[in-house]
Amino acid sequence: MPEADKEGKDYYLDIPVTCEGFFLKGSNSLDWGMKNRLSRIFNPETGRTVMLAIDHGYFQGPTTGLERVDVNILPLAPYADTLMLTRGILRTTIPPTFTGGIVLRASGGPSILKELSNEQLAVDMEDAVRLNVAALAVQVFIGGEYETQSVHNMTRLVDTGTRYGIPILAVTAVGKDMAREARYFRLACRICAELGAHYIKTYYIPDGFETVIASCPVPIVMAGGKKISELDALTMSYNAIQEGAAGVDMGRNIFQSDAPVAMIKAVRGVVHQGLKPKQAYELFLELKAKSKGMKKAGRTK
Numbered sequence: 001m002p003e004a005d006k007e008g009k010d011y012y013l014d015i016p017v018t019c020e021g022f023f024l025k026g027s028n029s030l031d032w033g034m035k036n037r038l039s040r041i042f043n044p045e046t047g048r049t050v051m052l053a054i055d056h057g058y059f060q061g062p063t064t065g066l067e068r069v070d071v072n073i074l075p076l077a078p079y080a081d082t083l084m085l086t087r088g089i090l091r092t093t094i095p096p097t098f099t100g101g102i103v104l105r106a107s108g109g110p111s112i113l114k115e116l117s118n119e120q121l122a123v124d125m126e127d128a129v130r131l132n133v134a135a136l137a138v139q140v141f142i143g144g145e146y147e148t149q150s151v152h153n154m155t156r157l158v159d160t161g162t163r164y165g166i167p168i169l170a171v172t173a174v175g176k177d178m179a180r181e182a183r184y185f186r187l188a189c190r191i192c193a194e195l196g197a198h199y200i201k202t203y204y205i206p207d208g209f210e211t212v213i214a215s216c217p218v219p220i221v222m223a224g225g226k227k228i229s230e231l232d233a234l235t236m237s238y239n240a241i242q243e244g245a246a247g248v249d250m251g252r253n254i255f256q257s258d259a260p261v262a263m264i265k266a267v268r269g270v271v272h273q274g275l276k277p278k279q280a281y282e283l284f285l286e287l288k289a290k291s292k293g294m295k296k297a298g299r300t301k
């Protein structure tokens, strides 16, 4: 039996107990587990995240750059704060030693051959807990054919996520015939936040993005979108961060680059170190040249 403790002697009566707010916008009233999970996604030092999105296969199969996640994506994982992916790829391909946050795709159903907004929930909360995820992601199709169904998918996830302490990421999906403008994104992001999403992924727009951020009470991360030049992607990321985004959730603009590791490091520079687009692009070129040089050296040995 351990010796009984004598009464403690130093209560630091001159040091008030701190009562700090949580670093993320709109998240202060969440429970400890939610905050802890959000801290696995957003770096508490910068308040921002670099999410690497590799979930494309859930509706479009083996996307260019994702044919072999083990070969092409695992080398990028150490530089991602978070991987956004499906449970199939997580269980089959991602080593459980990965300690970054996992944001699990939780909606699905239709393939690119069908009406994409006709999604349903595709993961049970119990499995999400089993996989120890940091958040669940759900597509919300505001203005889409199955708008209500997709919003309902989100609200059901918010309810069960709240029960288990798992945050929900709402991804605003924009139909082909919808105008990508501030008015639409203010509407879509605000609806998701009002109905309980803990953070939101949405597209950058050059005109009025800061009003989308200002009118949304939870953090927004910038969606990447289709592949553009590295300089353009870094410039878009920079502008989004300057205008209030809490990070980026980028896929094709990283893994479809001809130097993906260099690109994700340059994106990190923009997001976490405030590099300007030109500086980040120079970093990209420098790292790319180094990696090509190393590959060449390896081949000639």
Ligand code: R5P
Pocket: 053, 054, 055, 056, 057, 084, 139, 171, 173, 223, 224, 225, 226, 249, 250, 251, 252, 253
């Ligand atoms: C679709 O909307 C999904 O969220 C994507 O599969 C993915 O996250 C898109 O990433 P990116 O547009 O940056 O390639």
